[in-house]
Amino acid sequence: MHKVKDKYFKTLIPSHDIQAKVVEIADLLNADYANKNPLLIGVLNGSFIFLSDLFKCMNIDCEVTFMRVSSYENLRSTGKVTQIIGLKEDITDRHVLIVEDIVDTGQTLVNVKEQLVKMNPASLKVVTLLNKPDAMLKPLPLDYVGFKIKNDFVIGYGLDYDGHGRNLVDICVLAE
16 A cells, blocks of 8 residues: 555556566567657656656667646546647657557547647557546547556556656555
């Protein structure tokens, strides 16, 4: 049990399972993007740990960058997406992989994809460690998914509760 701020969280996905899934996804990307030099775009803040581990497991030529968007306040999505730090790289004719920590309502991802499609990438795919299918507001194709989880609030491995708990090595669920 972990206390983060005023809440208690219990382990949902242990670190060793996360790391095995990261290697599995990296193996798929290595095969699918061999000789394509993909650009991995991490959506900050949550994706930084997942993207770092994923990037270290990739053995093909690839590049990494980040963009930052926000749609969360306290324990729930506000539904409003605000781009805070934009993408500086030219992605025209590049194979682009959006790397997310979690896709729940899908609103953030829809907004990010709309922005990136306007930049004319050769391809645009989504890699997410976690997906909450029951929280999705409309169908959204996710190309590489680590774990499908229930519509519960989770923290750890980059995911936070009001900025706290990102450094937990396991993915933890609200215990209340």
